[in-house]
Amino acid sequence: MRKPVMAGNWKLYKTAAETSAFFEKFMPAIADRKRAEIVICPPFVNIPAAVAASSASSVEVGGQDLFWLQEGAYTGEVSGNMLAAIGARWVIIGHSERRQYFHETDETVLKKTQAALASGLNPIVCVGERLEEREAGATESVLRTQFTGGIGALTPEQFAKIVIAYEPVWAIGTGKTATPEMAADAHRVLRAEVAQRYGQAAADACRILYGGSVKPDNVKGLMAQEEIDGALVGGASLDPASFAAIVNF
Ligand code: 13P
Numbered sequence: 001m002r003k004p005v006m007a008g009n010w011k012l013y014k015t016a017a018e019t020s021a022f023f024e025k026f027m028p029a030i031a032d033r034k035r036a037e038i039v040i041c042p043p044f045v046n047i048p049a050a051v052a053a054s055s056a057s058s059v060e061v062g063g064q065d066l067f068w069l070q071e072g073a074y075t076g077e078v079s080g081n082m083l084a085a086i087g088a089r090w091v092i093i094g095h096s097e098r099r100q101y102f103h104e105t106d107e108t109v110l111k112k113t114q115a116a117l118a119s120g121l122n123p124i125v126c127v128g129e130r131l132e133e134r135e136a137g138a139t140e141s142v143l144r145t146q147f148t149g150g151i152g153a154l155t156p157e158q159f160a161k162i163v164i165a166y167e168p169v170w171a172i173g174t175g176k177t178a179t180p181e182m183a184a185d186a187h188r189v190l191r192a193e194v195a196q197r198y199g200q201a202a203a204d205a206c207r208i209l210y211g212g213s214v215k216p217d218n219v220k221g222l223m224a225q226e227e228i229d230g231a232l233v234g235g236a237s238l239d240p241a242s243f244a245a246i247v248n249f
Helices: 016-029 044-054 079-086 098-101 104-120 133-134 139-149 178-198 200-205 219-223 239-245
Strands: 006-009 037-041 060-063 090-093 120-127 163-168 209-211 232-234
Touching: 006 090, 006 209, 006 239, 016 044, 016 239, 037 090, 044 060, 079 104, 079 209, 090 104, 098 239, 104 120, 104 139, 120 139, 139 178, 163 178, 178 200, 178 219, 219 232, 232 239
Parallel strands: 006 037, 006 232, 037 060, 060 090, 090 120, 120 163, 163 209, 209 232
Antiparallel strands: none
16 A cells, blocks of 8 residues: 655745744644645745644655755755755655746756755655647657656666656646546556556555645545545645645545
8 A cells, every 4th residue: 555645835935934824723633644644845944944843743844846966056056965954854856847947857857856865855756748748649758758767767776765746737726637537547657657667566666646736625536546646735735724624635
């Protein structure tokens, strides 16, 4: 059985004070949840507030990105060791917004994933097709290319430590969720890639999350799919009651 991961990606939202206020309401609402691993990824500067507010619980905190080197003259960047040192345990890598606005490629995604693992962080590596790619019938080939050009180059030992997030770009922030069947189909494509590259046992163990307009009212249908091992949630993770409803699906 794969233990679900329910992760919140806060993107560019909330101050430190708003982070603490979120946890004050969120923690009682998810008390004693053991069914899923719960991860919150605030902006870098609010990681300490999130770690402090969740330290007495099983909720873990992550970054939304990292640089692939640990130190050097790279103005504005943050390393895996720096994230680990302030209590982050996870990191999102290769989110479509990073690919779209900050020119990340499968190659930088691979380097960042290796750097995260070297720092002892759990990477959540994002893949997913754009609307025009889906409409052109290219979803499977896009997912295969993102896999082979990126995380498919990890060693088996490295691969065993990552979580994949399938996030169709057209479903992010649009209110258009992939149907559970569409998401499961994409997950099957990815799992088949894992099986081909790393073997069936690795494919069976690999957790693949769905992301893209996950809300309290659609999470149950998504999680009913055996292929879907959790969710990466944007907008609906910003509100404590709504993210708690998702976690408690
Ligand atoms: P929304 O849940 O706001 O669609 O965002 C999804 C996402 O990008 C999570 O990483």
